Structure formats: structure tokens, C-alpha cells
Amino acid sequence: MKDVIGHDADWWRGAVIYQIYPRSFQDSNGDGVGDLAGIAERLGHIAALGADAVWISPFFTSPMKDFGYDVSDYCDVDPLFGSLEDFDRVVARAHELGLKVMIDLVLSHTSDQHPWFRESRKDRTNGKADWYVWAEPKPDGTPPNNWLSVFGGSAWQWDARREQYYLHNFLTSQPDLNLHEPAVQEALLDVARFWLKRGVNGFRLDTINFYFADRHLRDNPALPKELRNDSIAPSVNPYNHQLHLFSKNQPENLEFLRKFRAVLNPYKAAAVGEVGDAQRGLEIMAEYTAGGDKVQMCYPFEMLQPARLTAGLAKQTFDRLSAAAPGAWPCWAYSNHDTVRHITRWGLSDAAARVYATMLMCLRGSVCLYQGEELGLPEAEIAYEELQDPYGIEFWPEFKGRDGCRTPMVWQTDNALCGFSSAQKAWLPVTAPHRPLSVAAQEGEAGSLLHHYRAALAFRRGHPALRDGGMEQVIATGDVFSFVRTGAETIFCAFNLGPSEARVSLPEGRWERIGEAVGSVAAAGGTGEVRLSGWGCCLARRV
Template sequence: MAVFLQHSANQDEPEWWRGAVIYQIYPRSYQDSNGDGIGDLQGIVSRLPYIASLGVDAVWLSPFFKSPMKDFGYDVSDYCQVDPMFGTLDDFKVLLKTAHDLGLRVVIDQVLSHTSDAHPWFVESRSSKNNPKADWYVWADAKDDGTPPNNWLSIFGGSAWQWDTGREQYYMHNFLTSQPDLNFHHPEVEAALFGVMMFWLDLGVDGFRLDTANFYVHDKQLRNNPPRGRPQTEDGSAPSSNPYAWQYHRFDKSQAENIVFVKKLREFLDQYPGIMTVGELGDDDPVGIMIAYTEGADKLNMAYSFKLLGEEHQGAYVRSAVDEYESRATEGCWPSWSLSNHDVKRLATRWSADGAALRTYAAMQLCVRGSPCVYQGDELGLPEAELTFEQLQDPYGITMWPAFKGRDGCRTPMPWEKDQLHAGFSSTEKTWLPVAHTHYELAVDQQEIEGSLLNFYRECLHKRKQLPILLKGSMTVLPAQGDALVFVRELDGRRMLCAFNLSAQAMTYHLPDEVRVQELADFPQTKLAASVGQKDLVLGAWQTVVAWI
């Protein structure tokens, strides 16, 4: 097997991703450099020193490829071109070099499960039933009564099947009707997608965030999904008001053959030293699928969980989610714990806007085993933007309004300077989404002061890098007590206690007999309210304790 050279730092440290912190950038909303109201690659380049100052290890760029933008880049019409909205391929090369010079890795989104209906592959596929790409997408005949072949639903509303009058067949779309699903049962599709990834690998990217990574392969028999009924709670993958959540998705995704493809993908990527993969895996069993796709050394490097992206956030729930993963994880499994992203309501609105709470959430996310993913603006404590129906851009929100307002509220522009037009995001009169009025006071320039949430993130991130036990140590979750999450990290014979009171009420946590605090670790936290060596750990409201034991 040929081995291709990559970024030299990846050759020196091929497992750089284990314990790394990834900072997600939504390019449309990070920085506008040319005054058109939309963020772009040159804008991101200008802000890379800020990102490096945080102490993160890598940036993940949401899609910037050529696209009709009906789903804001997740509908790709050319995988190997930068959309003019974001700049040029040369701009990306500058971004890559600048990031590397600053010690940052670059991870890019790969939307492999579907394309835009404007992609040349689909244009050819739909042209006839016997063209060379006729079976590159999922096509099926109607039932005798003209209805779709089964009961599969689109996440964005309605049937997952769209009638095409040219072929007189339905094509499958898990998302918008303009996002037809590729047919992964066809070997030429696999080869074409590997070619796409090779293009970006040869430019020097350091890894891939794999969009909807368990959606690649569908059930060949097109069997109906069984009913679930309306769920009582939301898990982050779809709101309960969306009928998509009312099915068990046994056949439209998460098929056994999907893991076969993932193994082929890993074998291909292993030709490039130090390339990281993190999968987006939405499923009825969020923890189980994370494990299934990362166990061993022949699948994805890691997967991020939807368990902490829903509305549920009581301390007992967070503890149970972390404990479930740790108790079920097998050899090779590595998680990526995310509290926000571009698809869910912002953390400060979804969970709590209390400053002490946001600090505790940040410390907790950076202490659990795994590779945390921080969404742009989390470090500022940005709340969800309130938008009118007329301001919405997201087709998901427009369809589901008003029960679900879509994803625009977490995608508004990043605020940089309080007293500048559009908080320094853009010089134009109108931006693609407005800067939320609640975000100006939380702008970066307003938080370049001691005691701010931004500087708390910085301190945590920099201290974390000095504690290998938090990067690569094992983890044991201690027994449940109230709303506390308490666990022990261990590496090379050293043990560290991490305790978080995820509530606004003070509490006492009874430590197991074998656990005694020896001294506080050099990590941001409030003062320990119990004497060293005592059996009971007294935790104030939203208190963090990180200590050697």
C-alpha cells in the first residue's frame, strides 16, 4: 500500500487528535472580508490568531464547497471547488498554511451521504434509467397506487421520497428534496467519494468531520420503519414535534453494511499518516452507535454524541450520559463530547445562561475523557438569537415553524467588537442573518478582561494542555449522588478527581473509601470547601473541583 506524506506534525504525532480540542467554525457567520454580508475564507484567516489564542488544537470548517446553498453548503454540487461565496481554492490553501503555522490542524466537513440535485452526477443519473450513473442514487418504483415505496421520512418534513417525472420513479432524500441520497451499494460511488477525499488530503487537510456518517447505506429491501409514537423527550437529533422522531429508524440508516463502508474508508485514510475522522451519528441508540463506529482500530477515530445536544441537562442526566458511554465503551472507543453545534439551540439558552453554570459546563467538557468540540461563540456565552419568521433562512425552520424555529438562531454572525457595525462581522448594510442584539455586550472585545467567560475558556484550555492525564488518561465515573458528576482520571500511576456540581444548590458528595483529596490541581476552579483528606466533598452551587488523589 502506498503511503502519502502529510502535514509533518501529523507524521510526528499521528494520534494528535486523541485529547485534542476542536473549534467548530460556521464559515458563513465567522468573518466577512469582502463586505457582502456573508463570512468567507479570508475572513477566517484574519481570525485564526484569535482561535490560536484560545488554546484549541484544531478547527473544523463546516462546508465551503460549491453549492446552490439550499441547505447552506450541505448540498454540494462540486466537492472539489470552493464556492465563490467563500472565496477560492487559493484562499483555502492560505488558510491551511496559516493555521499550520499557528499550530492548528484543519478538519473539513465531508458530506458523503447525499449531493445537491444540481451535482453533475445526479443530473446524469436522473436523465434516464440506463445511463452510466443511473444507479448512483437511490431510485425506486412507486407502489401500484402511485405512493412512495415505503414509509421513510425526511428529517426536514414529509416523505423521504420525491417523484421524478423524467424517470417515472421516486428518488430518496433524507433531507431536502434537493439533496438526493447516493447509492452506497454501487461500488463506483465509493470509488468516486474516495477520489474526492484524496483531493483534499493531497492539499494537506488534517482530518474529516463526516456528516450523517450512519446514513450512507440504506436497506436494499426498502422495508418500512417500525412506529415509535411521539417521544416524551428530545434527544437532539430531531424535535418531538417532527414526525421523523416518531419512527424507529431501523432500515433507512445505521445498516450493518454502513460499517463495512466505514472500514473501507479507514483503510483508505490509513495511507495518510495522522488523518483524523470524527463522525456525526444520529440514532435511536446514541451511545451504542458511537461505540459501534469507533471500537477497534479499523473504523472512525471518534464520534460525537447527541446525548448532550438536547434539552435534557439536569446534572443527573449528564452524569448518566457520560457513565453510559464509559460503562459500554470497548477497546479503541474514543468520544467527542459536544455541548453545541450549528444544528441545535445554543447552550446558554438550552441549558443555562448563568455565568457560573457556563463555567462549570466548560470545565466539565474539558475534563471528561475524549476530544471536546467547542462551537464558535460558546466561549462567549452567546444565547440563541431570537428571529422573526421573516428573518429565517433555514428551510427546516420555515417548514416546522412555529413549534420548531430551525437552526438560524445558533448560526447568526460572530460578534467581535461591540461598537462596530454588525459587531465587526461585516461592513455591509445588511448581513445574511442579523447579529443578535443580545450578542453585542458579549462581543470578543468586551471579554478581553480578567474574569470573563472568554478568558476562563482560555485558562482552562491552556491548563488542560499541561495536564496529560486530562488528554489521554483513563476514566472511571463514581457513583451517582444528586446532580453531581464525579469521576477519576488516571495515567501512569497518577490519579485525578474531577467533581462538578451541575446545579444551583450546594451539596455534599460522599467520596468512596479509596478516594481522598491530596491537593488541588492547577486547573481553574472555585475554592475547595472541604479540608484535604476528608471523606465528604462539599460542593457549592455550580462548583468545580479538580484535585490530585
């Protein structure tokens, strides 16, 4: 077993985790696609930003129907990205820089090219016949129930070999594993052990609440139109018409997560689960992270919504979280590889982007930053003929898919592909609005958003109460969202999430300004009322 860096089993608590989308981070061999060697080359940027860990999206062997989220070998690297030796070099370099390494495990489904599925579909009596969710058709030959796929249409696909349907919550080429089968659970735990022994410090668990489906395959009830939410699937997708009561979120998942945690503990490793649920995301996150015996963190969708995170919505989110389970531990994110970048999604100006970045670093919980977020990259406009995402192709033009947030990282301005690759053409284009926002361009500009992110991460790191302290007095007044963080010190945080001047009252006591590097304003005399400009903030420490 390789030694992990550090000795703190709670390293994840309050950590800032930087998400790398391997295809688009850095191409080292000139084929237009990012790879593991490219990641190793660019890890210094993430360390300089002040992050604690990296999360690397899937790089496993895959037919790439869903760009690596369709795995055909959990324990090897797809040649597109390099080799296991390249991965080992990524881990070694990250640890040398003081970064933990988390990798993306997709345990709810595999590719239909995985050897497990190839065996399972041969007949109904083979050794892996029950490793996937198979079901008889209804008497009229239609699917066994009304479950829908996130990617559109029925969640069931007919297989002529077995004369049965198999479940796929995503693409038809992504059959769902049957975790009711103990052998499947053990095989997946062995996958985690394989990577832990190679030195990884934890996992991001894709679609963690999809692991189990109802044993009885009961129909999902309809969801009233007024309750529909398009944070999981676009509004044009009928998936939003159901309350997914039986196709996911099953109680059996809790015991499997306890088994998974038992595998993590000897390595002092951590897991963050993606909770894909529009109705009960925070409550499920609370179930999965409370008690200290399941996953350490979950990644809810409340801050990935199309609607801008206002002061009122922020308070509502934390009130719900507190009511669900005070000990639950979220991992907040504004952007990721599946959502429109928040700069575009919320229509943020440069000033607005700065205050939201600072606020993110002050919230109770851990944080995920998506590559390019620190540069203020907007969503890229991709022409239909350049689309790669099957999701976007299916729902075009009402929904343009996920390619706009997956375009290559821009490292320099004076280069055809902005330093991402030496190829003539990348797998997705580098768009003109991204070019002036490159790392090199912002490095030379003292007031750039990149430098602001560095200052915000340094501010968080410098105040332990922001990383793992309590969060009290959560208030929304107009556009101002404020709260108090408690711990080794008491910190008042107020953010004006609007363009107009606002005022906020300091809590009782005397306060001194902190956070000047991220634009915090001073309170005259350390008491009373503070004036906040539009998109301004006040950060103060009790004295």
C-alpha cells in the same frame, strides 16, 4: 503531498476542536457573508483559546438550499467563500499557528445540481443510473415505502424523467447517494484523497450513519410515543414517529468506514462522524470507533439534548458508553450549528456556564466547541421575515429553526455588525444581546467567560490524563457528578451541577488541589469531605 504538522497519528485523541461556521465567522470582502479569507484572518483567536484543531463547516460549490450541506462540486470552493487558493492560505495559516484543519464532508447525499445526479436522472441506463437510490412506485403510484425525511414529509420524491422515486433523507433537493454501488464509494474516497493532498488533517463526516439504506427498502416500524426523542428532529416533525431501522444504520457502513480509514492512515489524518440517532447513538458510536480500523471519533447527541445535562444524565451516558464498548472514543459537544445554543437551551447562568465548560474539558473523549460558545452567546431571536433556514421556515412557529445559533460572530462592540463585516447588513442579523459579549469586550475583563474557557483548555492541555487517560468511579450523587481520570497521574473531578451547596467525599488517599484557575476548591488536609458551592467544582491530584 503536503506535509502535515506534527508526526503523531493520535493527535486527535483528547483534542479540542473548534467548529467554524464559515458564513458567520468573518466577512473579508464586505458582502455580509463570512468567507475563507476571513477565517484565515481570525485563526489567531482560536489558537489563543488553546484549541488543537478547527472544523470548518461546508464551503464547497453549492446552490445553498441547505447552506452548503447540499454539495454540487466536492472538489471546489463556492465563489461565495472564495477560492481553492484561499483555502490553501487557511491551511497554511492554521498550521503556522499549530492548528490542525478538519473539513466537513457530506457523503450521504449531494445537491440535485451535482453533475452526478444530473446524469443519473436522465434515464435508467446511463453510466450513473445507479449512483443514487431510485425505486419503483407501488402499484397505486405511491412511494415505495413509509420512510420519512428529517425535514418533514415523505423521504421520496417523484422524478418524471425516470418515472421513479428517489430517496432524500433531507431536502428534496438533496438526493441520497447509493453507496451499495462500488463506483460511488470509490468516487467519495477520491474526494477525501483530494483534500488530504491539499493538506487537511481530517474530516467531520456529516450524517455518518445515513450512508447506506436497506437494499430491500423495507418499511420502518412505528416508534411508541413514550420512546420518541426530539434531539434529531423537532417534536412537531412526524420523523420522530418511526424507529429508523431500515433507512439508516445499516451494517454495510462498517466496511465502507474501514475503506475510509485506510485512506486516512497514510496522512495521519482523523475523522469524527456525526451520529444522528436518538435511540442508539452511543451504541452506534461504539461500533464505528471501536477496533482502530474505522473512524477515530464520533459525535453523539447525548449532550445536545433539550434537557439540561444533570449529574444523573451524565452518569447514565457514561454507563451506556462503557457497556457498549469500553474502547469507543466520543467527541463531546454542548452546541453546534444545528442546535439551540446550550446557554439558552439549558437556561445557564454565568456560574453554571463556567462549571459546564470546565467539566467538558475533564471528560474522557475529544471535544468540539462551537464558535461563540467561549463568549457565552445565547440563542439569537430571529424574526420570521429574517429566517434563512428552510427547516425553520417549514416548522415555524413551533420550531424556529437553526438560524438562532448561526448568527455572526461578535468580535467588537462599537461597530454596526460587531466587527464581523463592513457591510450594511449581514446574511443574518447581529442581535442586541450578543453585542456586549464580544471578543474585544471580554478580552479586557479578567474574569470573563472567554478567559475562563482559555483557562479550562490550558488545564486540559496541562494534564495528559484528561486528554487520553482512563475514566473510573463515575458517580452521581444529587447534583454532583464525579469521576477519577487515570494515567500518568490520577485526578479526581467533581462538579456541582446545581445552584445549592453540596458535599462530596474524596476517594481514599491523599489529594492536592489543582485547577485553581478554573475555580477548584481545596480539600482541608487533602482527605475527607469537600464542600462545593452551587455550580462549584473540585479538581484534585493524588499525591
